[in-house]
Amino acid sequence: MKNDKNRTWAEIHLDRLERNVKKINALCLDNCNLMAVVKADAYGHGDMQLARKLASLGIRYFAVSNIDEAENVRSVCKECDILILGYTSPEYAKELIGNNIIQGILSYENALAFSEAAKGSALPLRCHIKLDTGMGRVGLKFKTPKECAEEIIKICKLPNLAIEGVYTHFSCADSDLASDIDYTLAQKDFIEKSYELASLVLKEKTPRHLHYLNSAGLMYLQNTKSTLARAGIILYGLMPNASLPLPVELEPVMELKTVISHIKQIDAGDYISYSRTFCAKRKMKIATMPIGYADGYPRALSSKAQVLINGKRCNIIGRICMDQMMCDITELENVNCGDTVTLFGIDGSQRISADELATLYDSIGYELVCGISKRVPRIFSE
Numbered sequence: 245m246k247n248d249k250n251r252t253w254a255e256i257h258l259d260r261l262e263r264n265v266k267k268i269n270a271l272c273l274d275n276c277n278l279m280a281v282v283k284a285d286a287y288g289h290g291d292m293q294l295a296r297k298l299a300s301l302g303i304r305y306f307a308v309s310n311i312d313e314a315e316n317v318r319s320v321c322k323e324c325d326i327l328i329l330g331y332t333s334p335e336y337a338k339e340l341i342g343n344n345i346i347q348g349i350l351s352y353e354n355a356l357a358f359s360e361a362a363k364g365s366a367l368p369l370r371c372h373i374k375l376d377t378g379m380g381r382v383g384l385k386f387k388t389p390k391e392c393a394e395e396i397i398k399i400c401k402l403p404n405l406a407i408e409g410v411y412t413h414f415s416c417a418d419s420d421l422a423s424d425i426d427y428t429l430a431q432k433d434f435i436e437k438s439y440e441l442a443s444l445v446l447k448e449k450t451p452r453h454l455h456y457l458n459s460a461g462l463m464y465l466q467n468t469k470s471t472l473a474r475a476g477i478i479l480y481g482l483m484p485n486a487s488l489p490l491p492v493e494l495e496p497v498m499e500l501k502t503v504i505s506h507i508k509q510i511d512a513g514d515y516i517s518y519s520r521t522f523c524a525k526r527k528m529k530i531a532t533m534p535i536g537y538a539d540g541y542p543r544a545l546s547s548k549a550q551v552l553i554n555g556k557r558c559n560i561i562g563r564i565c566m567d568q569m570m571c572d573i574t575e576l577e578n579v580n581c582g583d584t585v586t587l588f589g590i591d592g593s594q595r596i597s598a599d600e601l602a603t604l605y606d607s608i609g610y611e612l613v614c615g616i617s618k619r620v621p622r623i624f625s626e
């Protein structure tokens with residue numbers, strides 16, 4: 245691509261990913277394996293490259309959100325277990341079996357449809373059953389663990405399916421409010437009881453995996469029975485909750501950079517960008533950069549965020565456009581067109597994180613990195 249490092253790019257630091265994985269692995273108990281969540285193109289970082297790297301680090305479990313993502317991971321990792329967390333049309337049952345992909349089961353009806361669609365295959369469809377213990381999104385939902393266990397048992401008896409796991413998802417494990425912690429513990433308790441009751445009946449046919457840890461759960465919960473930790477955001481060095489410190493220090497894997505495309509002096513009374521939201525009160529020096537909201541840099545950060553140039557913070561001024569934006573470099577010396585600008589990442593002693601930026605516009609680091617658009621080339625470094 246012609247634009248690599250000459251215009252706007254995202255650096256993906258695989259060495260940082262590796263160090264994050266080591267620290268995260270150290271937090272997993274002996275009975276628990278890391279399941280790398282690489283949905284949404286590995287949160288915008290590049291799923292095939294990251295899955296390849298993670299597999300080389302010994303990771304054997306991956307989670308994604310759909311069959312295309314699963315097939316991407318399969319293409320770089322022939323041996324690993326790949327779980328689709330969310331919905332797949334049962335029409336794809338045989339394709340899932342052919343690629344040895346594990347499907348999340350969202351209800352009894354869903355299990356039945358997969359069971360029928362898998363009829364005639366040499367191998368059963370590998371599945372994990374999803375429980376809705378409080379997220380309110382998908383999964384088996386029951387008032388008591390006893391009823392839930394009965395449904396798990398019913399699904400386990402269906403033909404053409406191999407049920408290998410039971411899982412649930414926390415809705416507020418990233419909170420330190422006492423009521424939220426209680427809620428999370430109730431979710432954990434519900435799935436553990438359901439699993440235990442089902443295992444009394446299923447005996448040796450009990451699904452091997454019971455899992456509920458996401459990044460926040462792994463970071464903040466102790467004494468868990470989860471056999472897999474489905475870690476997403478922390479792999480990428482971002483925080484489940486930007487205002488709650490993590491027990492380990494992680495390094496953001498992605499840095500977003502651009503260059504200065506144009507420099508000019510302006511006078512008091514001059515306007516910058518659409519709708520004249522910025523009017524200079526004095527003489528200023530302004531830099532333009534070839535990045536905008538079409539690259540996934542949020543327009544909501546107009547006049548709110550800063551960028552780094554030569555290790556200094558510079559204010560973004562005026563509206564962020566589709567392909568360009570401006571910042572104030574009045575205080576900087578020796579700046580030239582072509583100089584590197586860091587939107588998030590490290591420059592000298594300064595750093596701006598995706599989490600910090602997301603907080604400025606009421607979002608989360610997850611959304612910011614996932615949203616860095618396709619037109620931004622990802623440049624991988626070891």
Ligand SMILES: *Cc1c(COP(=O)(O)O)cnc(C)c1O
Nearest residue numbers: 281329413458459474475476477
């Ligand atoms: C996205 C997702 C995860 C990973 O969440 P993080 O907060 O990024 O760790 C885990 N489990 C399920 C079901 C998910 O949808």
